[in-house]
Amino acid sequence: MFELQLMSPESQVETLCDALDALGALSVSVEDADAQTDAEQALFGEPGMPPPKEGWQRSRILALFESREAAQSALDLLLVQDFFADCQVLGIQHVPEQDWVRLTQSQFAPVEVTPDFWIVPTWHEPPTQARTVIRLDPGLAFGTGTHPTTRMCLRWIAANRHSAHLSRVLDYGCGSGILAIGAAKFGAADVDAIDIDLAAVESSVLNAQANHVVIKTGLPESVSGVYQTVLANILATPLKVLAPLLWSHVAQGGNLVLAGILARQADELIEAYAPYCVLQVTDTEDGWILMTAKNS
Incomplete structure (x- = not known):
């Protein structure tokens, strides 16, 4: 594999990425490009807030090609384009072959919810102390157990395992379905997992199986x-909008x-x-916080 490395101003990033994709990257x-320097810019806003900018002032673009020839051919075509005038070529580098699947898997370890309740990727063995285990692999839908909000919800479920x-x-806004699965693991007989994203719905089905x-x-229309319990692990802004709907189902x-x-x-x-x-x-x-209310 060979990596074509380019420098681009903010105005040309999208055009350059589209061109590289069309050229077979x-x-x-x-x-x-200014990461770890005083000029570094934060693009990701706080949860529920829009990003402060759409792109970095200077971006390093990395395009992977099967061969050096393919990378050079793509570069030759880019160099004669008007939109490339303000861009810069950093070089073409060989990328050593790696077991990308194993590398990705190594980044995800079992996650402790409580001492006897764990979320365990399928390529790991559960810890010996685990009595309840959710098998869940990282995917497109939110909810792998690594985020504090997910763990807090699961802790609440575990703490109420013996109650009605x-x-x-x-589970409203189910993502991967992890909260619904956790409830079912602890004995919930009737569990609905709802999301506006069809990919999340499909992910929940597969993870439950x-x-x-x-x-x-x-x-949501279903x-x-x-x-007895309505769970919603979303973000503050949609939770505020959904207040009357969610409470109507409690x-x-x-x-x-x-x-x-x-x-x-x-507040x-x-x-x-x-x-x-x-x-x-x-x-x-x-x-992060978990907030609860009882319909007494």
Whole structure:
């Protein structure tokens, strides 16, 4: 494999990436050329907020080709394009062959939720102390257990394993289906996993099958009735918008469990849900909080 390395101003990044893709690049990635310097720019905004800019002022573009000849041919064609005038060639480098699957897998280890409850990728053996295990591999849908919000929700589920709260459960914005699967693992007989993204719905189905549990999946319009527990691990802004909808599905005596909220956003959520319930912070981790309310 050979990597063509280019420097591009912000205005030409998208055009250059599209051109490399059309010229047969196996992959194209973009990095901040000023990373780790005083000129570094943060492009990713806080959760629920738009990014401050669409691109870096100076970007390093890395395009992977099967051969040096293919990389050079693509470069020769780029050099004569008007849009390449402000771009710069950094070079063509050989990339050693690697077992990319094994390299990717090595980045994901078993995740502890509680001492006896673990999330374990399929290529790992569960820890000896694990009594309840969710088998889940990293995929396109959010929710691998590595994020604090996911772990807090799963801890809440584990803590309520012996209560009636898990008799009927709604996982709204299910992502990978991990919360729905966790509820089913702890005995919930009726679990609905809902998401606006069809890829997430499909991922939830496959992950439930891999964990030998039964959940029902679908889009938001398929939700009906009330639940003893309504889980929503999304972000603060959509949670505020969804307040009346989510609370309408909480049964008498049931619980609402919300995550995806930064600690500084607690008052915003309390205010948004005040017409319906009293939200409280019941767990915290790494600047994120879990908020719950009971329909008493």
